[in-house]
Amino acid sequence: MASLDRRMFLQTAGLAAAQAYTGKISVLTDPFPDMGKAPSANDHINLALIGAGIQGQSDTRWAVQVPGVKLVAVADCYDGRLAHMKEVYGNDLFTTRDYRQILARKDVDAVLIATPDHWHKQAAIDAMNAGKDVYCEKPMIHLYSDGHAMIDTAKKTNRIIQIGSQRVSNVLYAKAKELLAAGSIGELNMVSAHWDRSLSQGAWNYTVPLDASTTTCDWERFEGTAPKRPFDAERFFQWRKWKDYGSGVAGDLFVHLFSGTHFITGSNGPTRGMATGGIRYWKDGRDVPDVMLGIFDYPQGFNLSLRVNFASGGDDNEGFLFTGSEGTMEINGQGLTINHAPHPKDPGLTIGTYTTAMQKQIVEQYDAKYPPPRPTANSLKSSERYTAPKGYSDSYDHFHTFFDAVRTRKPVTEDATFGLRAAGAALLSNESISRGGAVKWDPETMVLAKA
Known part of the structure; x- marks a missing residue:
């Protein structure tokens, strides 16, 4: 979603459609209604972004709305994006073209990978081997040979990895x-x-x-x-x-x-x-x-x-x-x-091809078995x-689920x-x-x- 505000999720057209509907309408419960709850100091998570294009920047805007999450580093191959991220998140933000410099930082707890597809496998494996939990944009793989290596690395390193199809949240x-x-x-x-x-x-x-x-x-x-x-x-x-x-x-x-x-x-x-x-x-x-x-x-x-x-x-x-x-x-x-x-419950009658006497007999037997009035x-x-x-916003919820798993080590729905x-x-x-x-x-x- 392009908006920064979860409260803009239901568009005017959507509300109008819901109001025009004449059947039963139920509003579902937001599982994370309190966006302002401050976590304890031990629950703070330092996040790094790898790939600061359109999707990466959008993801980051949602990620940092989760209480206790701070963006501390960004890697991208275009200098203009790195400069823009400093404009948005402050000059103390660490930026680099080489994501390996981010993975070497001890203050980075988790990484958000929003690179082109052909970099997903290597960036995710490098991050997990460096001890970082990973949120990897979809699709998880670019080639079929990528997938099992990512699964095996997650198991070997005991790292959380969540893929970014937010609708599952x-x-x-x-x-x-x-x-x-x-x-x-x-x-x-x-x-x-x-x-x-x-x-x-x-x-x-x-x-x-x-x-x-x-x-x-x-x-x-x-x-x-x-x-x-x-x-x-x-x-x-x-x-x-x-x-x-x-x-x-x-x-x-x-x-x-x-x-x-x-x-x-x-x-x-x-x-x-x-x-x-x-x-x-x-x-x-x-x-x-x-x-x-x-x-x-x-x-x-x-x-x-x-x-x-x-x-x-x-x-x-x-x-x-x-x-x-x-x-x-x-x-x-x-x-x-x-x-x-x-x-x-009754199967219905198809008797038009029978004789009048036979039709009458069938109807009598049918009425005895399925007494009228019948629905x-x-x-x-x-x-x-x-x-x-x-x-x-499901984008917010997907990140909330990921960071909750980072804190608690509980499994995520959309794992590798x-x-x-x-x-x-x-x-x-x-x-x-x-x-x-x-x-x-x-x-x-x-x-x-x-x-």
């Missing part, structure tokens, strides 16, 4: 998980999710600073394990547009939808996926699709369909629709809506709606195993398009399965 998602488990929509058979963006929101065409050069940008450090190329300011500042550094819409947005699906359903992931897509609008030299569609098989007996459109002529929006045998459950920007459609499918339908509390299962499933889409067919995945062992 959302109160609406927690309520959806509860309702689904309680059978509110019957047996789940289909999940549809989308995250579309209009041209006004853009498609990673971030502004390139006027002073971008090999003097102000550490291009060699930025490249890391990526193929070596001459300095390219667009690749440096708009890196999501290229496979060398990012994972396309699959790693940027599909991974959120997988994280939400897995959290709400309790599934570890799909066993097979297939995707299609292409560069339909943004023909600007990028090599990743701006439109992508994916379909996935889950061993729990449901299918997942996903869509991202980076040239949508409609509104910017994200949402889920869970369809079950007895209703639907929808999550959108305004809240969570359940539409119950339970089946009548109809329409008479059994009902709806209910849940909204987040005013000013609510959860993160790999979400990112691994998301990257099936890229793999499918590359291969031109369906791809199998083992969600238990978290490896690509043999065809």
Whole structure:
């Protein structure tokens, strides 16, 4: 979210939609309502940021709102971002191009990694080996080979690592998980999710600073394990547009939808996926699709369909629709809506092809077994709606969960195993398009399965 204030979470349109809804409306409880509670001196956490781009700066604004958290150091490959962070957080902030200098500092307790995707693995492993707890932006991996090394390092070092798909800390998602488990929509058979963006929101065409050069940008450090190329300011500042550094819409947005699906359903992931897509609008030299569609098989007996459109002529929006045998459950920007459609206990009559005498006999037997008046499918339908509390933010809650784990050593919901299962499933889409067919995945062992 762009706003700094949790109290701006429910937009005017969202409130209007909730007020116009005529069914049952319940406002969920904010799990962390007291933002001003001061922790003890021993509970203070010094945080360092690695990667101070748009997402890194946004994450930091939420992180430091958690009581007892202070930003003490920042690493980035562009001098302008380091200067800006000093303007915002004070001249005593330690800044560097080399994140290893941050990891060597004894006053750093935890790091927030918001680098390009191809740096996630190395930065996280280096941080955990240096004794730091890690909040790593999604997708956890850039390559399938990254994931198990990160999981193994977390276990070996006994460090907390949380991946940054904040929706799994959302109160609406927690309520959806509860309702689904309680059978509110019957047996789940289909999940549809989308995250579309209009041209006004853009498609990673971030502004390139006027002073971008090999003097102000550490291009060699930025490249890391990526193929070596001459300095390219667009690749440096708009890196999501290229496979060398990012994972396309699959790693940027599909991974959120997988994280939400897995959290709400309790599934570890799909066993097979297939995707299609292409560069339909943004023909600007990028090599990743701006439109992508994916379909996935889950061993729990449901299918997942996903869509991202980076040239949508409609509104910017994200949402889920869970369809079950007895209703639907929808999550959108305004809240969570359940539409119950339970089946009548009686199976209904289909007697039009029988003789009149036979029809009469069947009706008599039916009335004896299911005495009237009998409820109809329409008479059994009902709806209910849940909204987040005013000013609510799942970004704040996700960081609150992380820092609570740093203090208490309690496990987090979105650990490295959860993160790999979400990112691994998301990257099936890229793999499918590359291969031109369906791809199998083992969600238990978290490896690509043999065809």
